[in-house]
Amino acid sequence: MWEGISTGIATAVDPINLCWVVIGCVVGTFIGMLPGLGPITAIALMIPISYGLDPAAGLIMMAGVYYGAVFGGSTSSILINAPGVASTVATSFDGYPMARAGQAGRALAIAAYSSFVGGSLGAIALLLFASSLAAIAIQFQSPDYALILVIALSSVAAFADRGQILTSLIAAVIGLMLGTIGTDPSAGVQRFTFGQLDLSDGIPFILLAMATFALAEAFRMTTDRSEGPIPSPGKNSVRLYPGDARDMAPTVSRSSVLGFLIGVLPGAGATLASFIAYDTERRLHKKVNRVRGIAAPESANNAACTGSFVPLLTLGIPGSGTTAILLGVMLSYGIQPGPRLLETEPGVFWGVIVSMYIGNLILLALNLPLIPYISRVIYLSRKILIPFVIAFSMLGVYLTTMNPFDIFLMLGIGLAAFLLRSAGFPLAPLLLGFILSGMLEENLRRTLYLSEGSLTIFFQSPLSATLLTVCLIVWTIPLVRIANDLRRGGNPRD
Amino acid sequence: MQRPQRIRLALILLASSCSYADRLHFVIPAGPGGGLDGTAREIGRIFKTFGQYESISYENMPGGGGGRALSQYLENRSRYRDAVLVNSTPLIVRSLQGLFPQSFRDLTPIVGLIADYGIFVVRADDPILTWSQLSTTFKSRPSTVVVGGGSVRGSLDHIVLALALSSINVNPREVRYLPYDGGAKAMLALLSGEVRLLSTGLGETMPFLDSGQVRALAVTAAERIETIADVPTLQELGHDVAFANWRGIFAQPQLPPKRKIELIEQFHELRQTNEWNAALQKRGWTPLDLAGNAFANYLLEQEKLLRTTLTKLGFIN
Amino acid sequence: MKGRALPSILLAFGVVYVWFAYGITLDPWSAAEPVNSRTLPIAYGSILILLSTFLLVRGMRVHVPRHNLLRLTSISASIIGFGLLLPRVGVWPALILLLVSCLMIMGEKRWHIFILAPLLASLGGWLLIEILLGVYVEPGTFWS
Structure with a gap:
């Protein structure tokens, strides 16, 4: 393996390849910052360019575009509460409030450092454990996925402040319900589409995220006159505060490991990783700490993005839409990822992995100096900021789906979300429910179809049994809280 | 990079004076990065290299299982007058299932360019070695072999399975089919042992066959395929089944005959280029050589077959 | 003040959703499925009905600032205009x-x-998306 790593280093520091990793990262991070243009679009746009390159350079560049886009995706989440990429939704939970409190630069810096550590640790883990992890990823079957999703669902409790558990639960259920709209993932029948072709693919996640976060927030700001101006930034607003690094260190290391492992599982991906990491931190620390709240999802989603290369490179199985496109690119070079990739193309395999480490360094060096300029957005007067946030989120959704119908859908959801927010409903659980809905149903249905309805399938394998135990543990706390909440009665917002 | 779209008024004047388009616009009923998108972009790239068109543009229009692109394409005829629509077999399946009212009959079929065949694979270490062993198992205990596929019930992978099962006189409704979200996840399910058999497309399976993780029992092509010469076709096994998932190009219904001939000619030239053949090879696509009326007849035949199968499966009456 | 309007809306949403969930067509294979196309929607809808009933009984505090709903309505109207x-x-264009009207x-x-x-x-936006990145965006029927 050490031999492989040295081949990889040799490939990665080749001047031409270095050049392409820089180009990939720059393009990726800028496209990632744009509304609605996530990693998928970024990669798809670069396909024509990749044709002209040799395989190692091409893949190094494309990988750079991918993690660069994930790296840059947090910017709009933090600054204007408009998560352009699903995996940065969780970043906005604490990032946006911090930015509103006049610490946009600090929030962006935390995100950049966490992304860097997450991405780099991910690259190291990929280097060391890729082949052994692939063997584990292959053990997961539908019951295990179903259990993981139920575990993830328990994090609705993490988004609830005291007395909010009921509203949080309702929001999660609404999210699950919205997730059932569209074509049934098993039977292919249409559900709740009312014959509308525009609904048959379901509500796009980006639309729901933009509507419930960016739009609902913009609506709140238009109606609420009481809010004062945002405190102006200090001189060195990019710097972390003393103690931030200490707060971040354990969080980032935990979340990176967690994110990487979730990223390895095909289908779970960076979004789920960021939610679970956020939830874990909320559970471990009673007090809300915004630094950890940004660090956790940002390190997790970048680590997960690197982790998703494990099944891609070692099994030839893409776990997400983005890695599926990368697979297509590899095949178009005549490279077949899979167990034999290590033997057939050691230069490409190790080169791509080592380049990720370099790429993350470049991304950090690229993003930090930009923060003071980008973060000025938030100090614009509301008169100007709100119209632009609205236009930005509409444009983001339209450019993703190219469907004018979605503008109206987004307005409707935005207004409903505004109403729910005004009533004190947390909206993060709604998004979580929505993300999990489709996958949960699909895996649950497969599981019970296989077992013909018997629940014993959930403790048939040691893996499932372990996951079931974890599942029971993580659900105990929220259930106790729900019971308390219900028993106490009275006003939920006390 | 494409030409600026804003100068359209000037362009419209120009376009009306020129004979036929010097620009080709592809309407792709899927998001960027998929098979249909790749097909359009490969074609466009080669057309541009050989100067058939000065500018090529691609419009991705995902949604509605391809129905949104189809209805937009047909409703805005003036705008899409010179545009072509890329499509594949699901166009027929979804229109049979009534997801959208239009069908390929509303379009002018130009060429069928690429074929993907259905293939049945098991894990490399599976004791089942041949298709006949598998069919014996299916005949005696149809529900014991769980079959996975990369799409929902009633779509291609399931239909191909049903075709094969009917050919060995097994009622497809007695066999358990487990749908996954995409061929990759279905392949993972096969590797993890959740399903015993996989009904999937040859193109996607190729890398796994090459790496020796899985073994193919039969393919739905009419003749043996070079790249997997050791895999028997269902036909040579004595079953009267052949099925291909085509990918092809369509144009507007009221296409002037002159333009139709021109387009067919251009695609004929495309097929001769080394670039096209290199692209086919790289991407693992099997060429399909159908044009004009031959393609239209092929579609009619396939629709008939699909209608029977879907009826047998109980998806349409 | 105990708000009952929002819980009632949620309750109504749950009921309508479950009503439609019962109307989902089942494919012929669903008969053998312990969890079919209707099961989970019905379950989710029922949970929502249960929880919102609880909220309805208990009441909740809602404060929608009333003074600037006119502005919200005008912004919604410009978004509708944008969509049209x-x-x-x-x-x-x-x-x-949209930007001009929202700014006003x-x-x-x-x-x-x-x-x-x-x-x-x-x-x-046009330069960046269409020219630099080469994304095709529909030009609109008016121009053709």
Whole structure:
């Protein structure tokens, strides 16, 4: 393996390849910052360019575009509460409030450092454990996925402040319900589409995220006159505060490991990783700490993005839409990822992995100096900021789906979300429910179809049994809280 | 990079004076990065290299299982007058299932360019070695072999399975089919042992066959395929089944005959280029050589077959 | 003040959703499925009915600031206008109009801001998305 790593280093520091990793990262991070243009679009746009390159350079560049886009995706989440990429939704939970409190630069810096550590640790883990992890990823079957999703669902409790558990639960259920709209993932029948072709693919996640976060927030700001101006930034607003690094260190290391492992599982991906990491931190620390709240999802989603290369490179199985496109690119070079990739193309395999480490360094060096300029957005007067946030989120959704119908859908959801927010409903659980809905149903249905309805399938394998135990543990706390909440009665917002 | 779209008024004047388009616009009923998108972009790239068109543009229009692109394409005829629509077999399946009212009959079929065949694979270490062993198992205990596929019930992978099962006189409704979200996840399910058999497309399976993780029992092509010469076709096994998932190009219904001939000619030239053949090879696509009326007849035949199968499966009456 | 309006709306939403969930067509294979196309929607809907009934009984505090709903309505109207114009004139011109109207609604009076900023934003977006990145965006029926 050490031999492989040295081949990889040799490939990665080749001047031409270095050049392409820089180009990939720059393009990726800028496209990632744009509304609605996530990693998928970024990669798809670069396909024509990749044709002209040799395989190692091409893949190094494309990988750079991918993690660069994930790296840059947090910017709009933090600054204007408009998560352009699903995996940065969780970043906005604490990032946006911090930015509103006049610490946009600090929030962006935390995100950049966490992304860097997450991405780099991910690259190291990929280097060391890729082949052994692939063997584990292959053990997961539908019951295990179903259990993981139920575990993830328990994090609705993490988004609830005291007395909010009921509203949080309702929001999660609404999210699950919205997730059932569209074509049934098993039977292919249409559900709740009312014959509308525009609904048959379901509500796009980006639309729901933009509507419930960016739009609902913009609506709140238009109606609420009481809010004062945002405190102006200090001189060195990019710097972390003393103690931030200490707060971040354990969080980032935990979340990176967690994110990487979730990223390895095909289908779970960076979004789920960021939610679970956020939830874990909320559970471990009673007090809300915004630094950890940004660090956790940002390190997790970048680590997960690197982790998703494990099944891609070692099994030839893409776990997400983005890695599926990368697979297509590899095949178009005549490279077949899979167990034999290590033997057939050691230069490409190790080169791509080592380049990720370099790429993350470049991304950090690229993003930090930009923060003071980008973060000025938030100090614009509301008169100007709100119209632009609205236009930005509409444009983001339209450019993703190219469907004018979605503008109206987004307005409707935005207004409903505004109403729910005004009533004190947390909206993060709604998004979580929505993300999990489709996958949960699909895996649950497969599981019970296989077992013909018997629940014993959930403790048939040691893996499932372990996951079931974890599942029971993580659900105990929220259930106790729900019971308390219900028993106490009275006003939920006390 | 494409030409600026804003100068359209000037362009419209120009376009009306020129004979036929010097620009080709592809309407792709899927998001960027998929098979249909790749097909359009490969074609466009080669057309541009050989100067058939000065500018090529691609419009991705995902949604509605391809129905949104189809209805937009047909409703805005003036705008899409010179545009072509890329499509594949699901166009027929979804229109049979009534997801959208239009069908390929509303379009002018130009060429069928690429074929993907259905293939049945098991894990490399599976004791089942041949298709006949598998069919014996299916005949005696149809529900014991769980079959996975990369799409929902009633779509291609399931239909191909049903075709094969009917050919060995097994009622497809007695066999358990487990749908996954995409061929990759279905392949993972096969590797993890959740399903015993996989009904999937040859193109996607190729890398796994090459790496020796899985073994193919039969393919739905009419003749043996070079790249997997050791895999028997269902036909040579004595079953009267052949099925291909085509990918092809369509144009507007009221296409002037002159333009139709021109387009067919251009695609004929495309097929001769080394670039096209290199692209086919790289991407693992099997060429399909159908044009004009031959393609239209092929579609009619396939629709008939699909209608029977879907009826047998109980998806349409 | 104990608000009952929102819990009632949620309850109604749950009931309507479950009603439609019972109407989902089942494919012939669903008979053998322990969890079919209807099961989970019905379960989710029932949970929502249960929880919102509880909320209804208990009541909840809702404070929607009333003083500026006019502004919210006007902004919603401009978004609807944007959605209607979009397929006709294309995204960039429609975006200019959306920005101009939202800026006016928000009380921006400096003309160079509410005219120039939208123009520049749209132009920048067009250059970046269509020219630089080469993404094809529908130009709108009006222009063809």
